Amino acid sequence: MSWTPTTDIERQEMLDIIGVSSIDDLFSSIPNELRLKSWDIPEGLSEMSTLSTIDKMSRKNSVDTVNFMGGGYYDHYIPAAVNALSSRSEFYTAYTPYQPECAQGTLQSIYEYQSAICRLTGMEFSNASLYEGGTAVFEAATMSIRINRKRNKIVCHSSMNPNYRAILESHTANLDVEIVDGDDPGNAACVIVQNPAFDGTIQDFTELGNACKEAGALFVVSFYPISLGLMKTPGEMGADIAIAEGQSLGIPLSFGGPYLGILATLKKHVRKMPGRICGETVDTEGKRGFVLTLQAREQHIRRGKAMSNICSNQALCALRALIFLSLMGKEGLVEIATHCHSKTEYLKSKLSFATILNEGNTFNEFSVRLPKDAREVLKAMVKEGFNAGIPLVDIGRGDANDLLIAVTEKRTREELDAFASALENVSCS
Amino acid sequence: MFPTDAKYTKDHEWIREEDGSYIVGITSFAAEQLGDITYVEVPEVGDEFSITNEVATVESVKAASDIYAPISGSIIEVNYALEDQPELVNENPFTGGWFFKMSASNVEELSALMDANSYESYVQEQDH
Numbered sequence: 001m002s003w004t005p006t007t008d009i010e011r012q013e014m015l016d017i018i019g020v021s022s023i024d025d026l027f028s029s030i031p032n033e034l035r036l037k038s039w040d041i042p043e044g045l046s047e048m049s050t051l052s053t054i055d056k057m058s059r060k061n062s063v064d065t066v067n068f069m070g071g072g073y074y075d076h077y078i079p080a081a082v083n084a085l086s087s088r089s090e091f092y093t094a095y096t097p098y099q100p101e102c103a104q105g106t107l108q109s110i111y112e113y114q115s116a117i118c119r120l121t122g123m124e125f126s127n128a129s130l131y132e133g134g135t136a137v138f139e140a141a142t143m144s145i146r147i148n149r150k151r152n153k154i155v156c157h158s159s160m161n162p163n164y165r166a167i168l169e170s171h172t173a174n175l176d177v178e179i180v181d182g183d184d185p186g187n188a189a190c191v192i193v194q195n196p197a198f199d200g201t202i203q204d205f206t207e208l209g210n211a212c213k214e215a216g217a218l219f220v221v222s223f224y225p226i227s228l229g230l231m232k233t234p235g236e237m238g239a240d241i242a243i244a245e246g247q248s249l250g251i252p253l254s255f256g257g258p259y260l261g262i263l264a265t266l267k268k269h270v271r272k273m274p275g276r277i278c279g280e281t282v283d284t285e286g287k288r289g290f291v292l293t294l295q296a297r298e299q300h301i302r303r304g305k306a307m308s309n310i311c312s313n314q315a316l317c318a319l320r321a322l323i324f325l326s327l328m329g330k331e332g333l334v335e336i337a338t339h340c341h342s343k344t345e346y347l348k349s350k351l352s353f354a355t356i357l358n359e360g361n362t363f364n365e366f367s368v369r370l371p372k373d374a375r376e377v378l379k380a381m382v383k384e385g386f387n388a389g390i391p392l393v394d395i396g397r398g399d400a401n402d403l404l405i406a407v408t409e410k411r412t413r414e415e416l417d418a419f420a421s422a423l424e425n426v427s428c429s
Numbered sequence: 430m431f432p433t434d435a436k437y438t439k440d441h442e443w444i445r446e447e448d449g450s451y452i453v454g455i456t457s458f459a460a461e462q463l464g465d466i467t468y469v470e471v472p473e474v475g476d477e478f479s480i481t482n483e484v485a486t487v488e489s490v491k492a493a494s495d496i497y498a499p500i501s502g503s504i505i506e507v508n509y510a511l512e513d514q515p516e517l518v519n520e521n522p523f524t525g526g527w528f529f530k531m532s533a534s535n536v537e538e539l540s541a542l543m544d545a546n547s548y549e550s551y552v553q554e555q556d557h
Contacts, residue, residue: 149473271468271470296467296468296488296489296492296493297493301492301493302493305493305495
């Protein structure tokens, strides 16, 4: 996007018209003692020295470490076609166009994304995407309260990522919402579970789903998209709302995003769903076309009574997820999931010096208790060339020696062997 | 002309007594103003409302409007036919397009509502 700066003369003309003598005068209502005395910003640099300064700074990152960190965001392979297609100028915007029906290509990609998410999850309706996994938890919770109008209790199952729970708490801080821990659906608007759990354990939540139905509570399942190549889908477990962090579908790991919030539901709940929905229709000549549909739920029409303040979506990241899923197909997804799982089992078999903490099966992530403080081990492992995982204490759970380790299809047998022996050396020394 | 056996609110709801309970809907004027109605969200049986509380929501193609309780009371019955046939509100706003049946907790409140003639003049003022 081009940026056209104003000239000194133009600025003076604008100031003359509104009758002030300088730009500083625009801020005269701010008392002097509250203003910054100095911004302390260095002089401007040339393009060349800017690039070399930033390059030097970036070398402080350890970018070539082999990654075993997960916790909701995973180091999966991204086929080159994902970058090539999603960076085409026709698509390269983060935003829903403001005259959406003029952008048929964008709407079609959103429609196809929704279709892919429905097939992946076994749900009936997907929205056009949300910001990321944590806010999707919040949106599912408030959606449940809209459906269960007389209830305001949100039950968080112990499988839920503590970070998601914290996001839910801060988003609902000023709302009439009660958040409790456990799995009792009695008088709850919804029960939220996560599968695999944040510590990696997988579980079949079908029974809890049935209990929710009996108690009139909605059943919300937070899932890990790649795991559905092997595991029971939220739809098969009887979910009313399925949510996820979609980063694993072709979106690179970065410091906090941009990522992708997935939210899908059943037809009977669709009018309470937050966010945009793209629909297929025919134009006046009978040709296939795409529209944004059910917009009366949304902020630009219903104002303060909208289903959510989400009036946008994460179109570019959703497009990447769509391209990724299209490239993988059903079989490809099963293959990636199988690799993730088998390699994880292989690594677990190499860690006899540590105690695996998961009581049930795992998919591609597990927790171990090391003979030594996990944070110290993490630091030492960086020197060995590995990002060893996430100390559980960093997400507010477990003991100081507990480490959460994730394995993706990208890890080779050599890397797994080298990692296991480095971890043994570092934590047993 | 509007049916004379009903009373009317300024928000264009009608209310009509039938065997001691009260049937509520929106007027033909309101239905026309909204255009093609695509969805009606009705309350649940047993819900209790005070006068002017939001009871239901009506969506047309590009607008959503709230329906308010014309009097205080609780919901006895709702018109589930509207779930699949919201167009009933456009077609027969005073008959098949009714929204819900309620009990009255204070019948006095009815006397503050308009009769058909007053509502007719009210609508004419609104139109200009």
